[in-house]
Amino acid sequence: MSDDTIRLATIGRIIRRRWRLLAVLAVVGALFGYGTSALIPPSYTASASVLLPGQWEERELLTQVDISTSSTVLDRAAATLGWTGVGGSELRDRVSAKAADGNIITISGTADTPERAQQLSDQVVRQFVTFAARIVGDNSDPEAAARPEALRQMVVQTSRRITELAATADPGRSVESVQTRTELAKLRTALQEAVNKLDQAAPTTNKANMVVMGPATRPTGEAPPTRVQLTLAGALVFFLLAVIGHLAAARMSRRLRAEPEIAAALGSVLLGTVDVPDERPAHRPEGHGPRARIRRLLGIDTRWDTPAPQSSGDEADRQIRYRRVCARLREQLPSPRRLLVVVPDGDEIARRAAGRLVDEAESDPSSSSSSRGYPMLRVVGVSVDRPMVPDRDNESGALVVLSAGSWTAGELAGIAEACADAGHEVVGIVVAGTVRARPAQSPGRPPDDATLVLAVRGHAAGGSA
The missing domain is CATH 1.10.287 (Helix Hairpins)
Known part of the structure; x- marks a missing residue:
C-alpha cells in the first residue's frame, strides 16, 4: 500500500489525465439517473397552514403536530377522499406536518397529480381541525x-x-x-x-378554535427528487466514485517506487539513474486491437499516478549520467562482455533509456583500442506476465532497465527468475525517469548562466590596465 498523502494536486492530476474516462462515466451516471427517474413516478406536494390562537407551549404544539398525522385523522381523510386503493396507511407516507413560528402548523400532502395533492392537503387540514375541536370538547358537550x-x-x-x-x-x-x-x-x-x-x-x-389560513396552493412543479436532479445526481455520483476508485487503487498499489526496493526484488545492485526527456511516444506498445483503441480513446493507455517530470539540465548533463552508468558497468565486469539489456514490455521510458545506453556504449572511443571499453549491449523486451529471456549465446549477463513505480515486486522477481533460467546473471539495474527538457538556446544568444568575460590589456588581477 502506498503511504503518499492524498493532496488536491493528486485529484487535479486524476482529472487532467483521466478526463475522458471521467467524462464517459459521468455520462453513464447521468443516463442511470435519467433511467431511475423514469421508474419513479412524478410527485407533487401541496401545503396548507393552520393557526392555533392563544398561548401554546412547544410541547403542546408538538402534540398537535402528532395529532394532525395520526391514524384517526388520516383514516377519516382517506374515507372522505374515496381514492381507489388509498387508505389511511398509504396516506401516512404522503402526509407530513411541522410546527412553525407563530403557532402555525403546516400540513403537506404529496400525490401523483397537482390536483390530488391540493385535495389531500385540504382534506387532512379539515379533518385535523374537526378532530382537535372534538378532543377539547368545543360544541360537542x-x-x-x-x-x-x-x-x-x-x-x-x-x-x-x-x-x-x-x-x-x-x-x-x-x-x-x-x-x-x-x-x-x-x-x-x-x-x-x-x-x-x-x-x-x-x-x-378556546384553543380548539383553530383557523385554517386558506386552501392549499396547487403546486406548479414536481416535488424533489425531480428528473433533472436525479440525472445530475447520477452524473456526480459516478464522477466521484471514479475519482475515489483511482485514489483507492493508488493507495493499494504495490508497485515499487524506491530504488532499494527495486534492487532487492531483482537481487542485484543499482548502477544509477538516467533521465529521459518527456515526450509523446511514437508508437503504442499495447497493440492495435479493439481493446487498445478503446484504451487510447478513454486515455487509460498511460498511467496517471506517475509524478510530474522534474526540470533537468541540458543534453550534456543527461549524457554524463549515461556515461557514468556505462563506466560503473565496465568497472563491475572482470572483462569485456556482451550483455542483454532487459526491458519490460510496455515500459516506454525504459525502452528509450535502453536505446540511449546502447548508443553510448557503441560510441565509446576506447572500445576499438587495446584498453577495456564499454560492454556490447543488445536490447530485448520481456513480458512481465510470462517473462521469457533468450538463452545464453554470445551474451553472458543481463542489465535490467526499468522505470520506477511501474512494476510490483512479484513481476520483477519473475524477470530475475527468467534471466536465471536462461543462464544470464543480472549484473546491474538502471532506473529511468522522465524529466522536462530545457528549451534549446538560440545560436546568437548566450545561455542564462554564461559568464561574460571582458578581455583587457594588462597584468593579472590587481595590475594596472
Whole structure:
C-alpha cells in the first residue's frame, strides 16, 4: 500500500489525465439517473397552514403536530377522499406536518397529480381541525360548555348576598360586628379573585378554535427528487466514485517506487539513474486491437499516478549520467562482455533509456583500442506476465532497465527468475525517469548562466590596465 498523502494536486492530476474516462462515466451516471427517474413516478406536494390562537407551549404544539398525522385523522381523510386503493396507511407516507413560528402548523400532502395533492392537503387540514375541536370538547358537550358560565353567575350572586349581609350586620362598633364584616369582606375578595381566574382561563378553553389560513396552493412543479436532479445526481455520483476508485487503487498499489526496493526484488545492485526527456511516444506498445483503441480513446493507455517530470539540465548533463552508468558497468565486469539489456514490455521510458545506453556504449572511443571499453549491449523486451529471456549465446549477463513505480515486486522477481533460467546473471539495474527538457538556446544568444568575460590589456588581477 502506498503511504503518499492524498493532496488536491493528486485529484487535479486524476482529472487532467483521466478526463475522458471521467467524462464517459459521468455520462453513464447521468443516463442511470435519467433511467431511475423514469421508474419513479412524478410527485407533487401541496401545503396548507393552520393557526392555533392563544398561548401554546412547544410541547403542546408538538402534540398537535402528532395529532394532525395520526391514524384517526388520516383514516377519516382517506374515507372522505374515496381514492381507489388509498387508505389511511398509504396516506401516512404522503402526509407530513411541522410546527412553525407563530403557532402555525403546516400540513403537506404529496400525490401523483397537482390536483390530488391540493385535495389531500385540504382534506387532512379539515379533518385535523374537526378532530382537535372534538378532543377539547368545543360544541360537542353543551352542558360542559355551560358549566363555567353557571359558576360565574353563582359567584356573582354569592358576592351580592355577602354585601347584603354586611349591610344588615350590627351597625354598632362592637368587636364581634367588626370581625363579622371583616370576614365577609375577605370572602367577597376571594370570590372576586376566583371570578378573575375563571375569566383568565377562558381563552384556554378556546384553543380548539383553530383557523385554517386558506386552501392549499396547487403546486406548479414536481416535488424533489425531480428528473433533472436525479440525472445530475447520477452524473456526480459516478464522477466521484471514479475519482475515489483511482485514489483507492493508488493507495493499494504495490508497485515499487524506491530504488532499494527495486534492487532487492531483482537481487542485484543499482548502477544509477538516467533521465529521459518527456515526450509523446511514437508508437503504442499495447497493440492495435479493439481493446487498445478503446484504451487510447478513454486515455487509460498511460498511467496517471506517475509524478510530474522534474526540470533537468541540458543534453550534456543527461549524457554524463549515461556515461557514468556505462563506466560503473565496465568497472563491475572482470572483462569485456556482451550483455542483454532487459526491458519490460510496455515500459516506454525504459525502452528509450535502453536505446540511449546502447548508443553510448557503441560510441565509446576506447572500445576499438587495446584498453577495456564499454560492454556490447543488445536490447530485448520481456513480458512481465510470462517473462521469457533468450538463452545464453554470445551474451553472458543481463542489465535490467526499468522505470520506477511501474512494476510490483512479484513481476520483477519473475524477470530475475527468467534471466536465471536462461543462464544470464543480472549484473546491474538502471532506473529511468522522465524529466522536462530545457528549451534549446538560440545560436546568437548566450545561455542564462554564461559568464561574460571582458578581455583587457594588462597584468593579472590587481595590475594596472
